[in-house]
Amino acid sequence: MTRPVYLDCDTGVDDSMALAYLLASPEIELVGIGGVHGNVSAAQGVQNTLRLLALAERTDIPVAVGANDPLVGEFAGGAPHVHGANGIGNIEIAETGAGPIDEDAAELLLRLAREHEGALEIIAVGPLTNLALALERDPELPGRVAQVTVMGGAALVPGNITPVAEANIAHDPEAAQAVVTASWPVTLVPLDTTLANVLDEADRERLCAAEAPIARAVGAALDYYFDFYVAEYGRRCSALHDPLAAAIAVGGMLPRTAPAVPVEVDVTDGPGRGQTVCDLRGQRLGPVDREGATVRVVLETEGALAPHMMERLLALRAPDAEANVA
């Protein structure tokens, strides 16, 4: 039996990889997708999601627009220098006519949690505003959800948007604090491990020549993203943030070091704002789960994601009617 998954994303380039990976994963079924501000506006991210789903002929999956602003403050304009002005590396995917559903993302999540009582799994790879709004609207939500996997934070490494804060958490620290302190099991997949998993140019070229249009679109979108990462790695390649969270959630990748520890998000206005403060004291001799801790912090994985992800993306078959990727 496949496990029901709700994906919450700010569809940029690595979100697109995560989406393609999830569509290629037989263990789970995507039952809904919510869009949130982050790499681009919530509306633009949803457009990207809808067009990618159309390439895969999966417009049956409901997509909802979510929050365009964080709980505190306003959408800051996204990350065009990382993901391109449209979020998907400025590639063009033909419009499909498919639109988002009428519910907002938090409503969709709440409804799916009721429909899949106790079984729904959440994968969140953007700022956590939609999840926080759902928690605010229904504090009973955690009891209906099997697990939450979040790409976000930096436990023992620097941040990527401030010296200490990772982008998804920094874009809505108040929401992140609500999510990591709610009474559901959270697996946090931070920069510590996402930056250690990289996709190289040879793999990107294989994606560009893949059978499935969505895999080819991901390969094309990565072209822009690879340029951004030259400053980080000294060569054209990219980190695998969102697909790593997706693969850990699905079970395709296993955490090697992932202690459950107290985690708080800094919501002050000082230089620590957005930092994920993970209490990793006492872990020198090996991972130790702290009593009562509900957040598991993935510090290391078994093996590398790239070969596993490539196998799944290259195995995707072309739907009958080819969509149009430029």
Ligand code: BDR
């Ligand atoms: C995270 O921020 C976004 O730019 C990526 O899509 C990823 O979710 C990495 O910090």
Ligand code: CA
């Ligand atoms: Ca993302």
